[in-house]
Amino acid sequence: MNQDAGRHDAVADRALHPLLAGKRLIAFDLDGTLIDSVPDLAAALVRALDDERLALPEREDVSRWVGNGTRKLVERGLAWALETPVEAVDETLAARVHAAFLSYYGEAPHRLTQLYPGVAETLFALRDSGFVLALVTNKPERFVAPLLEHFALCDAFSLCLGGDSLARKKPDPLPLCHAAERFGVPAGHCVMVGDSRHDMAAGKAAGFATAALTYGYNHGEPISDSMPDALLDSLSELLAAPARTSSIR
Numbered sequence: 001m002n003q004d005a006g007r008h009d010a011v012a013d014r015a016l017h018p019l020l021a022g023k024r025l026i027a028f029d030l031d032g033t034l035i036d037s038v039p040d041l042a043a044a045l046v047r048a049l050d051d052e053r054l055a056l057p058e059r060e061d062v063s064r065w066v067g068n069g070t071r072k073l074v075e076r077g078l079a080w081a082l083e084t085p086v087e088a089v090d091e092t093l094a095a096r097v098h099a100a101f102l103s104y105y106g107e108a109p110h111r112l113t114q115l116y117p118g119v120a121e122t123l124f125a126l127r128d129s130g131f132v133l134a135l136v137t138n139k140p141e142r143f144v145a146p147l148l149e150h151f152a153l154c155d156a157f158s159l160c161l162g163g164d165s166l167a168r169k170k171p172d173p174l175p176l177c178h179a180a181e182r183f184g185v186p187a188g189h190c191v192m193v194g195d196s197r198h199d200m201a202a203g204k205a206a207g208f209a210t211a212a213l214t215y216g217y218n219h220g221e222p223i224s225d226s227m228p229d230a231l232l233d234s235l236s237e238l239l240a241a242p243a244r245t246s247s248i249r
């Protein structure tokens, strides 16, 4: 039996969310999907802004700024602290605060960060069912391995892409297309699972099916606005029995 045939047999044996029927590759977002990382992102941003004697945001504020990578996070934080539009933030100041942020965040990106419930069990069950799992985050690549190692998730993924791994990041479909091509899986057999409109936009543009977690960040907006193919309150709903179809659109 070839490897692909084995995969399909294994997948068919499990109870799965209907969205996964016939699918072979699942791409997962990281922040707000697998890990609640805002406490550490906020702590690093507060230290970097404090170095400049600027106003300091609460975690709640920071959670609305996550999703487009760390440089954007810092620019949004500066815009908030300076009460100016993001476009008006000085480049030199943003570069300096971003460098400080990266240094502080890199000290321990997992200190206050937690896995969401059901994440590890779900990822390994999907991997063991024969799915190819890819991690596609906008977080800089250098932080990905330390976080996955800390949470013992490295072995779940066949590929990990950060926001700076390729020429363009989400909402551009490039990282998702790259993952699908790497494993020779047509886009119609792929799913994007994420928490923000950028995940949904990238997934739709790549031709993937889309599933959205309702507990993530998404700039304070309901992720249902992005019209995902499925809404999930927990990642473990990906392992829900086929009869459970209420959350599929």
Ligand SMILES: O=C(O)COP(=O)(O)O
Binding pocket: 029, 030, 031, 032, 065, 066, 067, 068, 069, 070, 073, 136, 137, 138, 139, 140, 196
């Ligand atoms: O770094 C960010 O802005 C968010 O990263 P994510 O793509 O894993 O949500």
Ligand SMILES: [Mg+2]
Binding pocket: 029, 030, 031, 032, 033, 067, 194, 195, 196, 216, 217
């Ligand atoms: Mg996210």
